[in-house]
Amino acid sequence: MNPEVSVICTCYNHAPFIYECLQSVANQTYDNIQLIVIDNASTDNSRRVILQFIDQYPNTIFIRNVDNIGLCKAFNQGLGEAKGKYVIDLAADDVMPPQRIAQQVKAFEGLPKDYAVVFSNASYIDTSGKLIGYHYALGNDGKAQGVVPTGNVYKEILRRYFICTPSIMMRKSVLMKLGGYDETLSYEDFDFFVRSAHDYKYHYIDEVLMSKRVLDGSMASQFYLVGNDMLKSSWAVCNKAYDLSRSQEEYDLLAERIRQFIKKCFVAEDAQQATEFRKLLNYIEDPGWETELLVFLCRLHLPVNWLYQFYAKWQSNRKRSLMQQGVPFVQLDS
Known part of the structure; x- marks a missing residue:
């Protein structure tokens, strides 16, 4: 029997995107998925859209927070409900291609237990879902151009941001050993990467298995x-x-x-x-x-x-333009 995978989707004011995001989970070719959705006190129509989805997929676990408790604590709420062997942290504006979970589980099941994370390449899309570019540049064969760090990646984690966070699947036992996300922090990935990569290995799948949506006011x-x-x-x-x-x-x-x-x-x-x-x-x-x-x-x-904000807006537009011309989000060593 295929091991269960828990997908934890945290939502805050993502009404325009949440249905497509959740539907991408329902459309997976993998057949053993537990979907957990947390509405972190959205002030838009997110809750209504989530309930419309649940009408079609009643097995979805829904947690509604009256107050916004932060991303890390909200994820840990979902982790407390998770039954899967593996866990995906899904942002409510991102989209998974149908084969993602199946391919990542297949990879995980063939790896030793000292592997905590399986990750992949990713595409970047705009608010309408139009392709902007890729995390790692693609060659004519659809594979990443350059060497993606894999295995022992702790040093590379210290050096720079190189993993597209939404592309990762995590081994739940490692998450639990680490105590989940650190709820004292305002964001999760740098901390999780440091703590997990110190003692565990990462495996890269050379496929585009995630679409990350680029919005104004991004976390970066x-x-x-x-x-x-x-x-x-x-x-x-x-x-x-x-x-x-x-x-x-x-x-x-x-x-x-x-x-x-x-x-x-x-x-x-x-x-x-x-x-x-x-x-x-x-x-x-x-x-x-x-x-x-x-x-x-x-x-x-x-x-x-105030001066930097003008520069940042120009730089963001320039980055999008370069990605549309084939320049990747992350430059890899050859």
């Missing part, structure tokens, strides 16, 4: 908003990575990642968090005059964010 852009909580969460994860790292190379990679976060603090006008990142960096290496200068400029509270 929120790093640069004044007063955002994501930088504080990132600092907490970097502290975990400091405790977990074992070699000088890993510490060096973490140091470079910390420097990237300090730059984001400057744009977000967050002097306090920049100072905290600088203190952590100092445990690894001398921050150097450039970092010290940047932290000093943060403390001056220069009004740089």
Whole structure:
């Protein structure tokens, strides 16, 4: 018998997209799926759309939160209901192709138990569902151009964001051992990647098994908003990575990642968090005059964010245009 897969879909104000998202779960070729939907106190018509879907698929588990409790805590609500051997964290605006779960389960079942994650390439779509581009560039054979890190990926996790998070399937036993998502954080993937990749391996399937929708106000852009909580969460994860790292190379990679976060603090006008990142960096290496200068400029509270917002909008439009011309979201080593 095919092992059960629990799909946990968290929704907050995704009324235009939630039905298509849930229908993509119903359309899977795999036949042993538990679907859990959490409406995290949406203020639009999301709940009504979800209930319309449930009218057709009454086995769906539905959790409705009166207050928005955050993404990580909402996911853990679903994890508490999950019975599957494997788990997918599905955003309510994304879409899965019909063969996704079947292919990922097949891969997982052939892997040793020290593999915690199976992930894939992904496409990017706009609000209307039109293709924008791909996470990794595709060759003429439909395969990724370049080498996708797989197996022991902890060092690469420290170095940069390279996995399209919506494409991952997780081994539930690992999630449970880790205690689920850290509910003190405002976002989940960096923390989960660090904690799981430290002790477990990742396997890559060279297929496009997810469509991620690109919306204005994406999570990545929120790093640069004044007063955002994501930088504080990132600092907490970097502290975990400091405790977990074992070699000088890993510490060096973490140091470079910390420097990237300090730059984001400057744009977000967050002097306090920049100072905290600088203190952590100092445990690894001398921050150097450039970092010290940047932290000093943060403390001056220069009004740089409004200017960056114009740049960010231009950069976002440029990125979409380049993706439509075949430039991938992530550049791989050859």
